[in-house]
Amino acid sequence: DSGVTQTPKHLITATGQRVTLRCSPRSGDLSVYWYQQSLDQGLQFLIQYYNGEERAKGNILERFSAQQFPDLHSELNLSSLELGDSALYFCASSVDPPGRNTGELFFGEGSRLTVL
Amino acid sequence: GEDVEQSLFLSVREGDSSVINCTYTDSSSTYLYWYKQEPGAGLQLLTYIFSNMDMKQDQRLTVLLNKKDKHLSLRIADTQTGDSAIYFCAEGSWGKFQFGAGTQVVVTP
Numbered sequence: 660d661s662g663v664t665q666t667p668k669h670l671i672t673a674t675g676q677r678v679t680l681r682c683s684p685r686s687g688d689l690s691v692y693w694y695q696q697s698l699d700q701g702l703q704f705l706i707q708y709y710n711g712e713e714r715a716k717g718n719i720l721e722r723f724s725a726q727q728f729p730d731l732h733s734e735l736n737l738s739s740l741e742l743g744d745s746a747l748y749f750c751a752s753s754v755d756p757p758g759r760n761t762g763e764l765f766f767g768e769g770s771r772l773t774v775l
Numbered sequence: 776g777e778d779v780e781q782s783l784f785l786s787v788r789e790g791d792s793s794v795i796n797c798t799y800t801d802s803s804s805t806y807l808y809w810y811k812q813e814p815g816a817g818l819q820l821l822t823y824i825f826s827n828m829d830m831k832q833d834q835r836l837t838v839l840l841n842k843k844d845k846h847l848s849l850r851i852a853d854t855q856t857g858d859s860a861i862y863f864c865a866e867g868s869w870g871k872f873q874f875g876a877g878t879q880v881v882v883t884p
Contacts, residue, residue: 661817664825683828694874701874701875701876701877702874702876704873704874749818760820762805763820764818764820766810766818768815768817768818769817
């Protein structure tokens with residue numbers, strides 16, 4: 660158990676819909692990362708938040724957005740869903756600040772999204 | 776992870792050694808990592824190496840780093856069926872991590 664909790668574990672929805680994925684980081688971790696894992700594109704970094712602020716952005720579509728709340732949990736919002744958005748979405752957290760740790764990421768078990 | 780490349784599949788017999796290779800592009804990375812993903816689970820850190828090291832050994836695991844060629848390898852000695860998983864190479868410093876596509880390792884009896 661990594662200490663990172665993601666809900667829901669599985670989600671099936673239709674094209675055009677909107678979903679919200681939730682992540683609770685490990686106790687004390689300030690950074691939250693979102694990744695998308697699909698068969699054809701591997702593990703893609705989407706976005707990172709640190710203590711409530713966006714820190715780094717990767718290959719995140721404009722239809723997707725995220726935020727980190729004062730209690731440090733994070734939500735990833737996916738809208739106008741397309742078939743190609745079907746994937747496993749991982750949340751990870753890490754200990755900060757930089758220079759004082761190895762940068763290890765602790766991953767949740769993922770939320771599997773199926774768009775029909 | 777277009778900046779980190781690794782082979783997609785490796786089949787190995789139980790008891791043999793496995794070697795997974797990875798190449799990366801960002802020479803400023805502070806650490807290089809190997810993560811393991813078992814079926815139905817998230818990624819879990821297996822081992823890491825600081826960028827100024829050449830080798831790190833941890834029980835059955837040996838990590839070799841050739842910084843000049845930007846090549847990283849993971850050797851698993853005496854591979855067991857429980858080692859069947861997807862192995863991800865990653866490079867990074869705080870806040871920036873690039874993962875490879877993952878190498879699926881299948882251990883056969």
